[in-house]
Amino acid sequence: MSRDAGLAGRRRYRHYYPAALLTAVTLVGAGLEACGKTPEASRARFQAMGTLVEVSVYGEDAATADAAGAEVEALFDQLQQRWDPWGDGELGRLNAKAGGIEPLVVDEELAQLLDGAAAISRDSEGLFDPAVGGLIRMWAFSSEELVPTSPPDAEKIRQAVAAGRPLYEIWRADTRQLLLGPGTAIDLGGFAKGVAVDMAIDLLRDQGIENAIVNAGGDLRAIGRHGDRAWRIGVRDPRGEGVLAAIDVEGDESVFTSGDYERYFIFEGRRYHHIIDPRDGYPAPGVSSATVIHQQAAVADAAATALFVAGVDAWPRTAARLGVTQVMLVETSGTIHMSPQMEDRTWLIPDPKPEVNIQQIPAL
Amino acid sequence: MADPGSEAGSEYPADPRPLIRGGDILILLLAAGLVGASFGAFWGPRGEGETALVTVDRSVLRELSLDQDGVFEIEGRIGLSTVMVDGGRVRFLDSPCPGRYCVHSGWLHRSGEVAACLPNGIVVEVLGGEREFDAINL
Numbered sequence: 001m002s003r004d005a006g007l008a009g010r011r012r013y014r015h016y017y018p019a020a021l022l023t024a025v026t027l028v029g030a031g032l033e034a035c036g037k038t039p040e041a042s043r044a045r046f047q048a049m050g051t052l053v054e055v056s057v058y059g060e061d062a063a064t065a066d067a068a069g070a071e072v073e074a075l076f077d078q079l080q081q082r083w084d085p086w087g088d089g090e091l092g093r094l095n096a097k098a099g100g101i102e103p104l105v106v107d108e109e110l111a112q113l114l115d116g117a118a119a120i121s122r123d124s125e126g127l128f129d130p131a132v133g134g135l136i137r138m139w140a141f142s143s144e145e146l147v148p149t150s151p152p153d154a155e156k157i158r159q160a161v162a163a164g165r166p167l168y169e170i171w172r173a174d175t176r177q178l179l180l181g182p183g184t185a186i187d188l189g190g191f192a193k194g195v196a197v198d199m200a201i202d203l204l205r206d207q208g209i210e211n212a213i214v215n216a217g218g219d220l221r222a223i224g225r226h227g228d229r230a231w232r233i234g235v236r237d238p239r240g241e242g243v244l245a246a247i248d249v250e251g252d253e254s255v256f257t258s259g260d261y262e263r264y265f266i267f268e269g270r271r272y273h274h275i276i277d278p279r280d281g282y283p284a285p286g287v288s289s290a291t292v293i294h295q296q297a298a299v300a301d302a303a304a305t306a307l308f309v310a311g312v313d314a315w316p317r318t319a320a321r322l323g324v325t326q327v328m329l330v331e332t333s334g335t336i337h338m339s340p341q342m343e344d345r346t347w348l349i350p351d352p353k354p355e356v357n358i359q360q361i362p363a364l
Numbered sequence: 365m366a367d368p369g370s371e372a373g374s375e376y377p378a379d380p381r382p383l384i385r386g387g388d389i390l391i392l393l394l395a396a397g398l399v400g401a402s403f404g405a406f407w408g409p410r411g412e413g414e415t416a417l418v419t420v421d422r423s424v425l426r427e428l429s430l431d432q433d434g435v436f437e438i439e440g441r442i443g444l445s446t447v448m449v450d451g452g453r454v455r456f457l458d459s460p461c462p463g464r465y466c467v468h469s470g471w472l473h474r475s476g477e478v479a480a481c482l483p484n485g486i487v488v489e490v491l492g493g494e495r496e497f498d499a500i501n502l
Contacts, residue, residue: 041498045487046422052480052487056498147462218502226498234474234497241470243500255501262465262502291501 041213041226044069048076049193050143051217055200058211058226068209072200076216079196083113085133085187086142095133098180103172111176114167116298117191122168123321124306129278131167133185135160141263141274142187148265151272157281164278194256194301197221201252201297219304221254221297236261237350238288238330244354245328246347247293256300258308259289277309284309286332293326293342300324312337320364327361413475414492416454418447421485430454430473430490440484447488459484476500 041058042065055072057065082089090110097104106114117130133142138156140148151157160183167186170179180186193216200214201221211224213231222231230248237244238261249255260273260283277284290308294300303324310318312331319327319339328346329337335355338346343358384392416428420440428436430452438445443460453473456466459481466481475493477500480486 040495047480047482047485050482052478052482054478054499213499215499218500220499220501222499231498232496233499233501235501243474243497246497247501257501259502262468263463264468265463 046073049080054215056213057209060209068204068207071203075200075203076196083188083192085185091186095185098184099182103177103179106176106178113195114171115173117188118168118171120302121166124318126166126278127309127318128302128306129166130186130188130191131170131184132276132278133187134183135276135281136187150267161281190305191298191302193219194298197297219256222249223252225250235291243349246349247345252295253293254297254300255293256304257289257291258304275308286311288330288332291328292324294324316359316361319361325361411474411496412493413473413490417489417491419487438486440486442484445481445484445486454488456481
């Protein structure tokens with residue numbers, strides 16, 4: 001009797017085995033579907049420092065995210081006013097006084113910024129140099145409102161380069177004194193944005209926000225993660241119009257890119273972009289974009305500029321001197337140069353894959 | 365012995381019912397449908413946007429469908445910007461700004477991609493579909 005019941009049960013089970021398997025597959029599939037639909041981050045966007053800034057916050061209610069976005073906006077507005085090289089803030093007033101014999105004394109807040117910039121200027125052996133403000137203005141890349149149409153006079157460029165001294169030589173940290181010769185100006189583009197992003201992240205953390213991205217015109221610092229996954233960052237292809245590489249970022253990391261593809265003009269068939277080599281006063285040749293991943297945004301920002309100027313041969317040494325390990329340079333030919341640490345985490349999107357050249361960063 | 369429904373030496377008698385019946389077919393069909401849908405969701409083209417949201421000084425001016433090609437003139441702070449939709453993509457075609465960085469931004473098609481003409485106060489953002497990247501590094 002009991003043997004019959006058992007037999008019938010096993011028979012029934014055997015019959016339903018394929019159906020049960022399919023049901024299980026179906027349920028797992030449905031579960032995966034549901035996983036793909038995690039809630040989205042809240043975003044706030046505004047315009048500051050000549051670029052579009054976006055604050056993405058994950059895991060907070062909309063009101064908290066909006067308030068955080070508003071605070072970051074106020075911070076950026078304040079910094080932009082103070083650090084505009086040609087405005088009426090601290091830095092603008094300083095630049096307006098250039099050309100005197102006496103050094104200028106700088107207020108404490110700006111001094112901190114100059115300390116940081118001078119250190120990177122020295123470590124990069126002048127490849128990143130905020131003291132080329134005069135040259136940047138000559139090229140008309142210093143403002144959204146100027147119209148760059150043709151290169152400046154070659155003789156004027158030569159004179160400016162010959163007279164120019166790098167920031168680390170004209171800045172005295174102990175006395176907060178800056179010696180600005182005639183025609184010299186400090187332009188903190190390539191650093192100030194990074195510092196502002198760092199300060200914005202500090203501000204968000206002070207408010208208890210643990211998962212966020214502060215993205216200033218594509219350059220960003222990300223903390224925490226996007227729910228059950230890392231933040232996904234796409235690095236723009238400097239020549240194509242899509243995404244060149246996908247990088248997952250979590251914890252606390254900044255991704256900064258210096259590229260020749262946005263701020264440029266074409267004159268007599270040649271492209272002139274805004275990343276000026278302090279050594280000759282002309283746009284640095286050979287590289288389309290330089291991407292750096294580093295914890296601090298200020299360092300990533302300046303390092304991206306310095307490595308762009310260093311070029312495809314010299315970048316590993318400059319990276320070593322700056323203490324950055326994750327670097328990707330895209331040569332104008334399309335060849336990609338990467339450190340092994342960058343290659344490990346980068347997924348290249350184009351098909352067929354571009355040529356990739358892996359270069360070790362030397363120990364100094 | 366000659367029973368096709370059981371293996372040789374099986375202790376079970378042959379089941380007179382067919383191995384697969386109506387309910388099974390239903391489950392099979394549902395599962396096959398789900399596999400197809402998942403395939404599309406996981407392996408199909410991802411991140412393609414559906415509309416372009418055009419904002420001027422933060423107020424939404426219009427939402428352009430990326431399915432409908434066309435050229436649109438947008439009144440901004442300093443003049444008219446021209447925005448073009450073509451084959452699921454959108455771009456600034458022309459703008460009265462001095463540097464024309466917005467035009468240099470080129471085509472956008474991924475959900476979340478943004479181009480802006482800051483002097484003219486115009487922002488174009490691709491929306492809809494699944495957002496593939498939380499940020500695009502420029």
